[in-house]
Amino acid sequence: MLALLGRKLVEAILVGLIISFVTFLLVTWTGDLAIALGGLGASREELQQLRTTHGLDRPILVQYLDWAAKALSGDLGRSFFSKEDVLPLILSRLPVTATLAVCSIGVGIALALPLGILAAIRQGRWIDHTAQSVAAVSQAMPSFWSGLLLILLFGVNLQVLPISGYENWASFVMPSLALGWFVFPILLRLLRAGMVETLNTDYIRTARAKGLSPRRIILKHALRNAVLPVISLAAVQFGQLLGGSVVIEAVFALPGVGQLAWNSIQRADFPVVQAIVLLVAVIFVTMNLLADLINGALDPRIRRA
Amino acid sequence: MTETQVTATDSIGVRPVGLWRRALRHPGFVVGGVLLLFFVLVALGADLLAPHDPYAQSLVRRLRPPVWSANGSWTFILGTDPFGRDYLSRLMHGARIALAVAFASALLAGAIGATLGVLAGYFRGRVDQVISLLISTRLALPALLVALAVLQVAGSGLWIVVLVLGSTLWDRFAVVMRTAVMQVSSLDYVMAARAAGASHGRIMTREVAPNVLGHFLVVFSYEAGQAVLAAAALSFLGLGIQAPQPSWGLMMAEGRSWLLVNPWLIANAGVALMLLVLAMNLVGDGLRDVLTPGERF
């Protein structure tokens, strides 16, 4: 377990390094920072001055190491636009997006868990076909579109939920449903496949031969095994929701990280974009480590390896 | 599956039914296939089939409702958009864009991902370690954010969208192909080919490739659907394919301000998009069940 965790940790650090370098390169190559700092009206001399003062004329690797050293101490630069420190700016937006991601995963799991189990134990029956068809359709619906349909239904026709902005918990209902609806089929398919596979194993036959009740066989013997890969996948999905909530935050005007990212992209505010990409990647990698830990706790083969 | 194949180690097994016949017995595959064929035909024949010019604007006939509404007419079956352009014609021409993006992006992603996956799965060791790290990196990157940023800087257009999507959607190809190739290359027939003196190239093309082609096709149909969804999200945010192109995502973005007046502007493009992605996913599921039984994707 420790060896495995160590290996994963090393991998996570390497991934973080690569991503930080790639984003750094992208930012340096895609825009002239000097122009961004000085504005389009700046003269050639002024730009040269800016390059020297900000160290933009040094070799790229030196610039990166300089940037990385600052980043490690929490200094991710300043926004071109608002001149604020980037890190506090992002952290102030993070709770909204994190809440959204947690709720969406919650919705996804709440739908996938019972349906996945039912579909697997009633394999080939109508409930299985229904669950799979619903999953296939919902997986084909873009989340922004289901978001708009929800607005039409709950916000406009029924007028029970706020359609945009961030006021209270109710603001999260529709965005979470829209995202959770998109996440659920992925979880359902994996859980169903895992349950079907597990229910055909020798140890389930042993459990049946022991005369255990179907409930015990399914919940204790089968689910404990089938849920392991689902946990990993849920962690991956959570990480992807953090970076993928841009569109849904735009639809519902939620002031989260996604909205900040989108606005910053439109304003070419690259330090902010770069920091968000890096932060999302770090959270993603951390979530994966967490999933490995949980899997280790549930699976003795990993725990004692 | 309620029925199981006959298995016995030494009685003549049931003659394997042809793949094609098994596919045609798979309801999901048939529905998806027919749907997909329909979209392809519409896209190819859009110039002939579309009742109007998809770009012809007219202020007098703005925002006509579809035929099933109270004021609808058969002239504009699905109504008109805020610029007075015929909605159905735009939808038909939009299928062309959606399919082009889907096919080209999945092809590019497949070329990148399959190459990496095959190399990692066949050579293992250091090669695998490096490629696995690359895959982890790709998974950790928020693809949509990066795509948006790149499009913002690099400008717009169909082929830039394809380039961006192709270079972000390759991860599943790589993961699936890596595992599949690893499995196949540990089988005894690959061992036998090595013992017979075959070169790496011959083993990869003649022994490994035919046995992982199914995996590639399955992922290809899924990722084509993902490309359609991603392109729509980009268009919806106003990046990528630009007006006046009849991209479905763009049509939904244009219809958004008219949500209260004419919700069909959003609903119909969304349904078209959903059906196309559904068709691709169903074909993918069918291929998975027929070509790679027992695999999870």
Add this chain to the structure above:
Amino acid sequence: MPVLDVADLRVDLRTTAGVLRAVRGISFSIERGETFALVGESGSGKSMTALALLDLMPRNGRRQAERIVLDSRDLIRLDEDELRTVRGGTAAMIFQEPMTALNPVLSIGDQMTEGLLEHRPGTALGEARRRAVDLLTRCGVAEPERRLPQYPHELSGGLRQRVMIASALMTGPKLLIADEPTTALDVTVQAQILDLLRELQRAFDLAILFITHDLSLVRRFAHRIGVMYAGEIVESGVAEAVITAPSHPYTRRLIACAPDLAAKRGHRLGFLTGLPPRLLGVLDGCQFRFRCPVVQAACAGAIPQQRTATGVEYRCVQDPQGTAGQGVPERAAASSPHSVGESLLQARDVSVSYRLRGGLFDRSATIQAVRGASLTLARGEVLGLVGESGSGKSTLARVILGLEVPDEGSVTLAGTSMRAVDRRARARAVQPVFQDPYSSLNPRHTVGAIVRAPLDILGLHQPKDRARVVEQMLDRCGLPRHLFASYPAQLSGGQRQRVAIARALVSGPSLVVCDEPTSALDVSIQSQILNLLQDLQRDLGLTYLFISHNLAVVRHLADRVAVMYRGEIVESGDADQVFERPEHAYTQALLASAGRREASG
């Protein structure tokens, strides 16, 4: 009164090809303290019978019976809830694969006690655990208290099977159904498990239904035997009588097919032609008639009659007693002792170690798969390499095939070092035949293309002649011509192995490395393949390195024997000498286990 009394049990399976009649009206009974063994090849319906008793068949299975009376309750008349009190209550089951039959994520203690807690709801957990410890002790598990919190992957295969047995006995069942409980285990462990089962049977007065494919295994272990073929018990009776004086033509042939540990090399095995029938749709007449050496016209129409002979009952249309001689196949020496020439292969001090999946920072465990192994092969001889699983024999085989480079040591083939020859020259000299006929042929190529590939790779013969060379080789390997254009999926296991042999021989190698070539096959097919290998060796003057865990097969085929244990070759020499006067302690233990396994009683 018998503990178990089964009458006219039938099992149908719905398959894509139609209804498969897996079990076709079998009857038997088992008394207290008695072992009844159902013996048969794969697809004979023996395992399905075991599962059907407690209604545990796969979802596509349906069972019917006149009665299945267990301890005076008729199981056929019980509903699912009542059946659950029987499963793991009056009747317990153990299965073949100890590696997969225990749930990997639940502790041993949990899995042992849960059945008892379910069947006797009032039982205190402490009491259940005490009983588990007690039974583990009786099943020969050392430090039983320490096992309870452990997980299956922490135990060896033999230990897991002991845990399975202890677990099955928790509720004090009257009937133990054992489905191939020793098949997946090494020979030495097999003998121990059989001893244990017999001991427990005496202690608890258990009735045991023992399912196996291995006739020799049950000779002394079972009291009575039922031989199954095509879903029927074709012959049954007292074990010794069935094996020494079989009456049914199938039983006779089956016994003649099995290589015998006690017999000397040189004779030819009996064989059964053809394949078992597909049991689909309406079946009439005797189902063995397609392979029966004494078949007559009447066999197609009539239903086989129940007949009795000394100590056995059997079902046959005719009275084969009159044709007794025909049932016993030619055991006469068919192969002349072949000449052994100069040295062909020399492996010296070969060592191979594997790194256990290491990342950047854990340079942890390496496994020493082969340690300083040396062996020599003379042209024209058969060297049998014997060892249990994990002994390193397959790794050594890969080194000799040139598929793996040893850490240390050298392999010399016909005077040239393996390191010095290029892959084509190596391929022309040495070829493999692998164990698993299902993964050794590429499913996407036809039989013809598979056998032709080595010729294309090596550029042997004129391209226009290659098809003819391939056909000749396939003919020689006994594959029917109409299958040359088929894909492997359309072939049976035995046919596939013939193709694999043809592929190995088509480029004319002098050395063939056979790695457990018959281990995945049924006895009657195994004998076909062994006879084929023997013929080819004699006709083409081949040299074999024959790897097997099956001592009887090696005894049958090998001129010399090398015994491998934990990566080392601990003993080697002339086959007769090693088998009759083993010197190394491990070889002695191995032979004793194999002997005890067959003669346990």
